[in-house]
């Protein structure tokens with residue numbers, strides 16, 4: 001049976017519930033093709049009390065998009081024949097409070113479109129009904145807006161939208177595959193935050209860049225502030241943002 005995709009407005013309702021009581025419990029946490037965003041990695045590595053470098057080495061694979069040359073980071077599958085997520089346990093997700101955005105969003109998908117004429121972005125939502133998921137048979141109804149709020153998606157969507165902005169800027173300013181050096185700097189500043197912090201504060205990577213002392217003082221201690229510095233730096237230095 002194929003997936004059924006149903007477009008929804010943000011205030012439209014859908015019926016779905018997931019808990020340990022569903023017969024398909026944990027079925028969605030295997031055979032994944034799961035991309036991780038910079039904010040997903042920030043949250044996961046801090047939850048697991050790991051450096052970004054150790055997290056990336058242990059839990060992710062990297063390839064470069066054939067058309068853009070941009071790094072694409074995916075979660076590794078476990079060694080079992082079921083190709084389970086490395087974070088799934090018989091009791092559920094062991095990183096639940098800091099699980100990636102795609103896990104939070106499911107069974108809703110979100111896309112953002114941007115109008116060049118008005119400069120405005122519009123969010124689009126759809127319900128993805130997969131045959132193995134029995135959550136749609138449960139008797140719980142809510143709107144997409146309520147779902148986003150209960151899944152803690154606000155910061156994920158905010159930072160993920162900034163990544164989409166960078167990709168769109170890159171496609172305008174440097175269409176085609178990115179060179180390897182730029183790809184490595186993109187990865188460093190957005191995904192390997194602890195190494196980026198060392199490069200910034202010990203190796204003077206941002207020399208002559210217009211960051212104010214307050215921004216840098218926050219970035220020294222706080223990963224989300226550092227990610228914002230990384231985003232600005234990538235936009236300006238790699239893709240010529242004014």
Ligand code: SF4
Nearest residue numbers: 029085087088093103
């Ligand atoms: S991170 Fe958690 S919710 Fe997401 S696939 Fe892995 S175990 Fe499942």
Ligand code: SF4
Nearest residue numbers: 018024026028133135
């Ligand atoms: S109801 Fe759906 S989301 Fe929940 S465990 Fe089953 S397959 Fe996964």
